Amino acid sequence: DDFNDFNDFCSKVVLSSDLDDVFLDFRTLAYYGGLMDNELKLHLSGPVTGTISNLAGKDMKVESGTGRSTIEMDFNLNGLPKTDETIASVQLKEASTDTRDIARILDELSPKSPKSTLWKIAPGERLNFKGSLDGMFEDMVAFGRLTTERMGKADVDIICRLEESGEYTIDGHVSTENLDLGRIAGSESLGRLDCESGVSATFGEKMRIEIDSLDVSRLGLLGYDYSALSVQGVLTDDDFNGSVTARDPNLDMDFTGGVSFMLKDERRDRLYDKYKFKLSLNNANLDELKLDS
Numbered sequence: 001d002d003f004n005d006f007n008d009f010c011s012k013v014v015l016s017s018d019l020d021d022v023f024l025d026f027r028t029l030a031y032y033g034g035l036m037d038n039e040l041k042l043h044l045s046g047p048v049t050g051t052i053s054n055l056a057g058k059d060m061k062v063e064s065g066t067g068r069s070t071i072e073m074d075f076n077l078n079g080l081p082k083t084d085e086t087i088a089s090v091q092l093k094e095a096s097t098d099t100r101d102i103a104r105i106l107d108e109l110s111p112k113s114p115k116s117t118l119w120k121i122a123p124g125e126r127l128n129f130k131g132s133l134d135g136m137f138e139d140m141v142a143f144g145r146l147t148t149e150r151m152g153k154a155d156v157d158i159i160c161r162l163e164e165s166g167e168y169t170i171d172g173h174v175s176t177e178n179l180d181l182g183r184i185a186g187s188e189s190l191g192r193l194d195c196e197s198g199v200s201a202t203f204g205e206k207m208r209i210e211i212d213s214l215d216v217s218r219l220g221l222l223g224y225d226y227s228a229l230s231v232q233g234v235l236t237d238d239d240f241n242g243s244v245t246a247r248d249p250n251l252d253m254d255f256t257g258g259v260s261f262m263l264k265d266e267r268r269d270r271l272y273d274k275y276k277f278k279l280s281l282n283n284a285n286l287d288e289l290k291l292d293s
Helices: 003-012 028-035 099-109 183-184
Strands: 017-027 041-051 054-064 070-078 087-097 127-136 137-146 151-160 167-181 190-203 207-221 224-226 229-238 239-246 251-265 270-284
Touching: 003 041, 054 099, 087 099, 087 183, 167 183, 183 190
Parallel strands: none
Antiparallel strands: 017 041, 041 054, 054 070, 070 087, 087 127, 127 137, 137 151, 151 167, 167 190, 190 207, 207 224, 207 229, 229 239, 239 251, 251 270
């Protein structure tokens, strides 16, 4: 209503527009809003109403600066341009990305933090998500279904956090179907996973997944698909340590200990897995389990 409102552009100037592939560089918004430290770049299409600090959109399409991440959504954002204080409520009708672009976006949101290493997880794999996101950009609750072309799918009800260390943490409940653990962890020893579990995971220079009461209907390991497993423990890029109870048709046992993956035998120039454990074994068909060689 008043030209002086432009002195407080983000809070007083009301926008009402049907955007058509608008390029938004958050460094430009910093000129008006100040106190914002990120380099995020987005392409926006669709109707938007409200002030920058209290913005709403319906049937919006958002693309990352690279175009590798796309979102179709309804949203409400309260707090921009201060991304570290912004609260978001987003209904995702369709979202598609990859871990390399997620890592780049996280780096743009916090350019002074250590660079994210999330891109090391399943590089090149497309991730698709339908559901909802609620919270702050660096501390978000995600609920919905994650699907991939080659890595299976997962239903999630989790809290996702970007830590000051640059690591990305996930806490909550996850159920999976045909999830390719080997591709995620970069291990040829691991296969597909069907399960339900409480989980706490950290993705940084190293992956670390803390498993709480994991009930497994299928777990691929060393070429065999195990069933009827109950697991607790910690899985990393390099090893697993914990306990496993198995009531598989070819394995009835209680295991406590660890497995180290893909160790290097310098003399024979080969990779191998190392086991250290306590075992109560009632039945094991080693031939079917592919452990007889």
